[in-house]
Amino acid sequence: MNKALEGVRILDFSHLLQGPFATQLLGDMGADVIKIERAGAGDMFRGMTFFAKWVGGSESPNFLAWNRNKRSIALNLKSRKVHAIIMEMARTADVVVQNFRPGVLAKLGYGYEDFKAVNPRIIYCSGSGYGEEGPYVERPGQDMLIQGLAGLIANTGRGDQAPVPAGAGLADQIGAMNMVYGILSALYYREKTGKGQKIEVNLLAGLLAHLNQEYVAVLNLGEDFVRPNSGIGHPGMQAPFGIYETKDGGYVSIAMSPFKTLYEVLAAPQLAVYDDLKTLFDKRDEVFEKVNAETKKFATQDLLARLLKADIWCAEVKDIRRAAEDPQVTHMGMITSYDHPRGGKVRVVAPAVKMSETPATIERPAPLVGQHGREILAEFGFSRDEIAALEASGDMTVDAA
Amino acid sequence: MNKALEGVRILDFSHLLQGPFATQLLGDMGADVIKIERAGAGDMFRGMTFFAKWVGGSESPNFLAWNRNKRSIALNLKSRKVHAIIMEMARTADVVVQNFRPGVLAKLGYGYEDFKAVNPRIIYCSGSGYGEEGPYVERPGQDMLIQGLAGLIANTGRGDQAPVPAGAGLADQIGAMNMVYGILSALYYREKTGKGQKIEVNLLAGLLAHLNQEYVAVLNLGEDFVRPNSGIGHPGMQAPFGIYETKDGGYVSIAMSPFKTLYEVLAAPQLAVYDDLKTLFDKRDEVFEKVNAETKKFATQDLLARLLKADIWCAEVKDIRRAAEDPQVTHMGMITSYDHPRGGKVRVVAPAVKMSETPATIERPAPLVGQHGREILAEFGFSRDEIAALEASGDMTVDAA
Incomplete structure (x- = not known):
């Protein structure tokens, strides 16, 4: 084994940021991440960008940032034929990851119980904005909204003006790290006991846990944070901070x-x-x-x-x-690149954690929609005829550049 | 096994935030975390607070936030007798965690090679601000400084004013999550191969990885983020965001x-x-x-x-x-409490990740300095006389409330 997570196979139904960053982190460590996208359009993040510009004229920087080290298969999840295929794949998979709104995937027959029935060792990890029940279960769970609900925004900016969010996504990324934490803990447990389980991660709870010292202070000291009217960097800190x-x-x-x-x-x-x-x-x-x-x-x-x-x-x-271009960033090799069939040489941030025996590496660029569908199905034992029929019906699409 | 990480024993030399949050996350999942503090004063974070107030009149909210589910032993790390004791403990430990400035702990005989010599299966995880070599290796690696170096501060706040940091620690917490990611990946690898390894995590690399989509956009689209002069929440976004x-x-x-x-x-x-x-x-x-x-x-x-x-x-x-007091936060039970011998009923944020088979729980409050020193040494087979001699020499201190 050259990678820490070699041999771990992940069926990744996730899209946008939280789930994809989580599975990218697992892929960087050697897991075999099979990204299951919508036939045709694929992950919604493929249509998102900054500055109304596209890398290589067509590729989303957001998608490129969170989807290296994965293979893509694009399927129509509403097809019963596709359902049978995915359940066949699940027999030998280790982990399922998804971050649709609560209940959406289960309605299509891809809930934890469905997978458990064919593979009791499966680890099923769901991500959401606010958990899978409760008063906010139907609400949109976007990163900036979570920053505001968790108290981070009220702590940020000048006191004599409106508060401001952190000018980058954070709650989603923290949610991704919590998925990794839960999945790897569950994998260890499964090695010891043979048992799988269901994991629920949500953005709001994850950000609260990161703000624990601010919560402990406010809830136990009888004081509230008041933003200073200056460039003081934390409402709980004295000058010169x-x-x-x-x-x-x-x-x-x-x-x-x-x-x-x-x-x-x-x-x-x-x-x-x-x-x-x-x-x-x-x-x-x-x-x-x-x-x-x-x-x-x-x-x-x-x-x-x-x-x-x-x-x-x-x-x-x-x-x-x-x-x-910072000398330490350069010294650490933290800016690297991969070659993408349409985006060209794409500059990206390298894996952050250094492992002496099993270094994390970038082995693949972010995939095209369904780029590896045929090879993945062949690996799982489906015949050329079966694969061709699936494509002909539109239940699988392949963009092979 | 009722906990995912039951049976995993961690020798935790870490202090302040990054290391302690990491080992708390592992402790929440059932790992046996032995916090090794400085004899007498203990973790520096015990002396840190907000609002110049203390929980129960004496306890740091910061320390209370990141040190539940641990036992503490307070030792003089410069003593050769203590060194022999810790190396004896290391024979049956799984993980060592530390976040002193690079090289400090190794000089005292607690580097990776020292532990590997007595236990080749050991997983040794170091945290730092900027990694263990390079031009910034001697620089202080504090959370707000990292936010500024990584580009997060320049992205935050109004364009017609100075940029502002996120008003809460984030880089440290992300560093902690990266420690968890590295350690759990290494534990899985060790289950498969029997091999330990060394892991290096640093705050700057960790925050860069979280900002990957902002980096991919700037480095590949030929544009820079410009903070808007309004309450627009991300410099790359259009109104109404x-x-x-x-x-x-x-x-x-x-x-x-x-x-x-x-x-x-x-x-x-x-x-x-x-x-x-x-x-x-x-x-x-x-x-x-x-x-x-x-x-x-x-x-x-x-x-x-x-x-x-x-x-x-x-x-x-x-x-x-x-x-x-938010209804969803309440519904999820995200604000809970533990009883502390001096702090009283301490309100804290609950574990964020929900595991169906192995729920994370709070079993212990944050410890007093060296509170469990005697019981820990007894578990490792040291005699009452040996323990008493260690205390008499001042090489171990015990605060038993």
Whole structure:
């Protein structure tokens, strides 16, 4: 075995972000991910993009980001013939992943009980916005909505203005990591006991768990977070914790650090009057403005060099393009690429976790819709005639570039 | 087995957030987590809090949030006697977790090679800010700094003002999930092959991987994200995607939705002139202001009811206290509590992932410093005299409440 999850076979009904990122993480570790898409159009994320532009003129950056290391088969899930085929595949599969709205897939005959009946060892993982029952079960479970419901948005931005979401998807990705956590825990359990099980993951619960320290503070200390009217970076933190401007229009983040060291490095001894914890919290907006007036006297790189030399916890604030060129990011090889039949050389973020014996690698680009349908069915023992008949009926589509 | 990870024994040298959240997730699934703290003071996070208040007058909400389901032993890691004891424990341990700055623990004789020598099946997982080598290896790896380096901060906030961090830790928690992903993948591999390995996780790489779709877009489409000067919630998105005010001072998030449906529900047909994708992107700040003027005419609950009825993707923006009382959060039982000897009844966020056969549960509150030292050493076969001698020398401390 060269990969940690070699031999683990996943039937992946998932679409958009949460499920696909989860199965990509499992694929990076060597699992055999069979992505089951809608015949014809495939995963809805194929039609989503930023800037109204497409990679190579046709491919979605969102889809390309979350679907490497998978093979695709495109099927009509409403066909009874297709149902029989998938249940045949399920006999030797280890994991099923899906993130349709609650109940949708089960109605088509692809619920946990359906799979368990043909393979009691199966691990079935469902993802949703808010879980599979309860008052919000019919509501849309989108990433920014979850950020708002979980309290992250109310904690972010300036106090004298409306709160803002984190400017990137996060709840979906955290949901994906929770799927991985549940599936791999269940796989370990199955190795020991032979038993499969059902796993339910939802975005709201997942984000709450990430905010546990904020919840424990608010629910046990009798205080609420109040956003500061400045660049202080967390409503629970005292100055200087925040984002500061520099002379050349850049920004530097300064985290928890001895305040005395900071004002000495800034050559601003007049700030000494603020140097106790209570004052740094109560007057944090005022302190922020004073510190910011000092940081603006330095060029970004000069300021960083001085602060780092004094072991102040700080870093540059970079945009994504500059982050991709960051020396540490480059050193780690975190920006890599794969060749895609239509997208060309696609630059992507590399696997993040380093394993000494079983390194994660990118073996395949994101697939075309149904690109591997024929080879997958052949592997499962279906004949050429059966496969051709399935295509002829429209129950399977193949885009082979 | 009632728990997925029953029988998995973890020697946990980690502190602060990344490592402790990772081992808490493993403990929630039944792993036996032995938290090895500094004799006397213990985990640095015990001295960290929000609002300069302490739970029960003495306990850190941050520490309480990330250390349930663990037992603590407090040892002097510089003592050779302690080294021999830990290596004895390592013979039957499965996993070692640590997140000291790179090299620190290895210098004390607790590197991967040291553990491998006594137990080749060991899985050793290190967490750091930036990996274990490269230009940033000596730099502090704090959560907000990572948000800035990875590009998340530059994407967040208003374009006409300084960017802002997400107002909660995220990079650390994502690092924790990556530890879980690596460790559980390695455990599966070990079940199949008998081989242990070393895993390296770092916060910067982990956050980059979560931002993959933003990286793929910027690096392949020749565009950069530009923060809008309004409440639009992602720099890559068109209106209406954003956070809107209501009549009673509340906020509602509105995600990707048919614009026509939105202006019809708002009874604002004059907005029809903006209804094509390019206009909604190019004039998104203007559209935002116009939509915001309409949403301010409705009370929060009335607006939500109308929008949800029309299947507009929306949700209320809640602060943490109100989120804890949210009907769906309550329905899911996501706010629970445990009894702590000094903190009293501590309210915490429950495990997020639901497992049908092996439910995650909270079996223990966060421990006191070294609370279980004696029982742990007795389990590993050390005699009462040996344990007493270790305490007498100060190499082990016990706070037994």
